Amino acid sequence: MKSFKIQLFTALALAIVFVLSGCSQKEVQTLPAFTLTPFSADEYVSSVDNFVIVLDASSSMDKPYMENKKFDMATQIVSRINRTLPELGQNGALRSFGHSPAISDKNTVLFYGMEQYATYALGEKLKMISEPGGTSALHTALTASGQEELASVYGKTAVIIISDGQPEFSLESPITLKTAQALKDQYGPELCYYPVLVGDDEKGAVLMDDIARIGECGFVSNADNLLTNAGMAGFVEDVFLAPKPAPPVAAPAPTEIKGLNEQGVWVVEDTHFDFDESIIKPAAFEYLDHIAEIMQAYPDMQVQVQGHTDSIGTKAYNDALSMRRAQAVKTYLVNKGVQKERLSLEGFGFSKPVASNNTAEGRALNRRVELHRK
The missing domain is CATH 3.30.1330.60 (OmpA-like domain)
Incomplete structure (x- = not known):
């Protein structure tokens, strides 16, 4: 009898491990596989002087969407942007808002930059944003960007906001839009917004559309599309790159x-x-x-x-x-x-x-x- 109980316990334990393993494997597999689309520095130049990626790591991003956590989708998008984008002398920054208290007790943190963009350096800093939590203080992140990383740079700047667009408790979207408008007024036509909606929340979609309209020179993208190879390649090319102009013909001797x-x-x-x-x-x-x-x-x-x-x-x-x-x-x-x-x-x-x-x-x-x- 004792041997039977041991065998039964072992079988149940193995079954639980198998189920958990299968769920974990299923969750990973739902994110489309990524094949890098290379962009050669011999063929492209940077169309922006600076970029800031603002990553939503708040508690709402811990919720599932299409069998994946929205946070996992968002961090994967940042990773794929980083792997696709060539180093062309542009300045880059990575800022998050929300995140678990284990990551930081601040509601927004500048993890990388503003500095000359390097793929490895940004990738290493992205690993530090490992767990969502906290409130959705997007307006706080935008204000901090204007005061910190953007205060010391000049030229065309792309602000990429990756979020589900969920509001901060009772604070509705007007405070976020007011902050986005203030940042646009501060930097003028040189600053463009490129919001990326993670999930399918209707209010979040409206908020992302409104932010893009404030920027006047950017556009809204959907995380589902950016997780495809073609979608990511098109996004990087449209936001960050321009074809390298043909070298001028030198005047002959x-x-x-x-x-x-x-x-x-x-x-x-x-x-x-x-x-x-x-x-x-x-x-x-x-x-x-x-x-x-x-x-x-x-x-x-x-x-x-x-x-x-x-x-x-x-x-x-x-x-x-x-x-x-x-x-x-x-x-x-x-x-x-x-x-x-x-x-x-x-x-x-x-x-x-x-x-x-x-x-x-x-x-x-x-x-x-x-x-x-x-």
């Missing part, structure tokens, strides 16, 4: 551009002006068109347009005439699509001849315009 001499100067031979004239001759049009095409192909190129004259007449008159000739060439190039800010003017009068002013041929060569790459 002077010898690589048709028409430039060894000094990197365009000498428009067919722009030799008639005596006392600043009208461009039609023979120069094709060459100036070529220069306009080159400048449009290399938008970083800056050019100084220099006008010159022969030696007949006074210095003052020829200085003014040389400026009129330079202006005529600039106007032509601007009319061909070159931004006027890229073209500066200089008039040298007869101070820089390239030929003798004692002959008609030499004076004709001196009545010219040169374009110098800066």
Whole structure:
């Protein structure tokens, strides 16, 4: 009989262990498996300068939703954001509100940042937020963010709020919305809200929608979607990333551009002006068109347009005439699509001849315009 009782007790104990183990396994399995979608730093840049993840760890998050604790879903979302997001020099922070007294006796705690984002560091700090409890003091967390982590940074900031949207006891959503609005007013268009609703509470959904509208530049997401691979990848890309712009085409060396001499100067031979004239001759049009095409192909190129004259007449008159000739060439190039800010003017009068002013041929060569790459 004694042996039978021992066997019965053992069987019951094993059955209990099996049931508990099965429930635990079932709970873990309900969260979708995660396959990382890589985002290469070679292809993306950060679209934000700073981000703050505000994690709801209050007692309402200890309740089940779709066979999982809402707290487990929320922490898993933070973990998956952290694993997906590439380190691109942005600043990051992780703040929670609520949580068990065993974690902290404060109703909001900044666990990580504000500092240059590092995947490992944020992941280690996330582990410290291990147990929910306490009240849903979202408004307290937002106020603290404005006073602490956001007070020392500048630029575009994303505030990601992961919560079920449950109110703090008798405090209804207006106090939360008032605080969210105050933070938005403080940081202006640079701050955007990206609430993530965990669960299906109708009032919580309304609160998350209202917060996103206050931000004006963010959007609401659902935890169910973010726990899918595609949903997480899309969220990270939309909130944090922008395609890396193509590198600017470097301006070629002077010898690589048709028409430039060894000094990197365009000498428009067919722009030799008639005596006392600043009208461009039609023979120069094709060459100036070529220069306009080159400048449009290399938008970083800056050019100084220099006008010159022969030696007949006074210095003052020829200085003014040389400026009129330079202006005529600039106007032509601007009319061909070159931004006027890229073209500066200089008039040298007869101070820089390239030929003798004692002959008609030499004076004709001196009545010219040169374009110098800066």
